[in-house]
Amino acid sequence: MITFFGILIILFGLITLILNPILKNNTFFQRFTTRRSIQILLVGIVFSIVSGTVFYAEPGTAYAVQYPWGGQKAVFRQGINTKMWGRLIPIQFELPIKYVIPGRDGELGEQSEYANVDVAKYWAFSDAVKARIATSVVISINTQDEAQFLSVADRNKTEKNLIRSRIIPNIDQSIKNTCKLMDAQDYISGQASDFDRYFKDQLENGMYVLEEYNESENREVIGDSSTVRTVVNQETKQKRFRIKIKDGLPVREPGNSLKGYGLTVVQAVVTEIDWEETFDKRLQLQKEEVAQTQLEKQQAEREFYRAQKEKARGEAEKAAERARLEKEQIQKTIAAETEAKVAEFNLVKEKKQFEVEKFKAQSKKVAADAEAYQNAKLVNAGLTPQERAEWEYKTAVGVARELKALKLPEFYIEGGGKDKAQANLLESLIGADLAKTMLKSNKQ
Structure with a gap:
């Protein structure tokens, strides 16, 4: 200017x-x-x-300054710099290169003025399916090594020539090699990330050397122990390619690498793929088939869960009925156990009451015996006939009153004998022991 x-x-x-x-x-x-x-x-x-x-x-641009007398220098810093009537070769720090699939009107859409944009090309995958592959590649130049930058600028003269003669051919070769490594069906089935990885690795480190191989067909054995026939598929086998490996590393083509020019691949991705019409139709059929399969799978799952629901409901009802019956059983068992416990308690209570009454009767009998013995002693000690008769009467009445609580036998048998005939009615009522005691007292 x-x-x-x-x-x-x-x-x-x-x-x-x-x-x-x-x-x-x-x-x-x-x-x-x-x-x-x-x-x-x-x-x-x-x-x-x-x-x-x-x-x-300008910022973001490196300059190679070539002086008229043959010297040159690199400028990586923005601002005013001297060139002494030398020639300038400007190259951006990062070179955006894009392949774009044009729209229906043939336009490439809105693009940056600093990007190098081309129409995407058709490439064939290993199964012969063709597609337009849109890519976005960003290449960074080496701003740390001045000598290497000046060498690249000197050999390529302009930025545009560097892109057209060095970078784009490498991009095309990388896409071509990567397409040979997989089928179109493999790409849409989950190997898209592998495509990007192979693509970027070849751009930065060099092109793979590919080797052709045929997938071996497994022989099918048909027959029994007596007759065996081998059937081999005679159809034309599809050519397949794979990366040639040596010492565990991929073999690369020598001298075909962007790294040799001090260029670094910052980004290399596939942004869009436009498949050919026949493959699009096949994909549509596959999508419909997958959708139908998914629908049937959902219906099958729905029926399965419905059956599980009915089964769970039946199990719940069985569990509720079992719980009800177990509850009734427990209630009846507890009631029976309670009744048995009450009966056992009443039995123990009656036994205790019987023992208490028995001991009470024995205590009364002992007391009556003691009183009778005392009175007998008093009579023998010198009571008058009238007092003695009155004492015997009171004693008999008192002993009878005390023994009313006793349940005596209704019948008894008297034995014969001279001494037994002298016993009175009181002896038969108060028992053999009491009678014996009183008899002995009278004898004394």
Whole structure:
């Protein structure tokens, strides 16, 4: 721009210097004397000199400056730098290169002015299915090694030539090799990430050396122990390619790498694929088949879960009925156990009550025996016949009253004998022991 203005100023100074003597009566040219025209010429020359010695480096751009005397230098910093009438080779730090699938109207859509955009090409996969592959690649130049950058700039002359002659051929070769490594069906079945990985690796480190191989057909054995026949598929086998491996590493083509130019692959991805019409139809049929399969699978799952639901409901009802019956059983068992416990408790209570009453009766009997014995002693000690008769009467009445609680036998058998005949009715009522005691007392 400065050079352009300098040239304009020089031309203007020359015009005024030449036409001033000719057009002396012209008011406009009368303003420019010979001295002023020379001054304008000098200003134009200064502008031209300045524009040839310095230049402005734009941000994000590296410059290779080649001097007229054969020297050169690299400029990676933006701002004003000297070039001393040298030649400039500007190259962006990062070079965006895109393959775009055009729209129906043939337009490539809105793109950046700094990107190199081309129409996507058709490529064939290993199963002969063709597709337009849209890619987005970003290549970064080496700004750390000045000598390597100057070598690349010197050999390629311009940024556009570097892209067209070095980078794009590598991109095309990488896409071609990667397409040979897989079928179109493999790509849509989950190997898209492998495609991007192979694509970027070949761009940065060199092209794979591919080797052709045939997938071996497994022989099918038909027959029994007596007759065996081998059937081999006679159909034409599809050619397949794989990466040639040596010492565990892929073999690469020598001298075909962007790394040799100090270029680094920042990004290399497939953004879109436009399959050919026949494959699109096949994909549509597959999608419909998959959709139908998914629908049938969902229906089968729905029936399965419905059956599981009915089964669970039946199990729940069985569990509820079992719980109800177990509850009734437990209630009946508890009631029976309670009744048995109550009966056992009543039995123990009756036994205890019987023992208590028995001991009470024995206590009363002992007390009556003691009282009778005492009275007998008193009588023998010197009571009058009247007092003795009265004592015997009271004693008999008292003993009978005390023994009312006792349950005596209703019948008894008297034995014969001389001494037994002398026993009175009181002996039979109070028992053998009490009678014996009183009898002995009377004898004494």
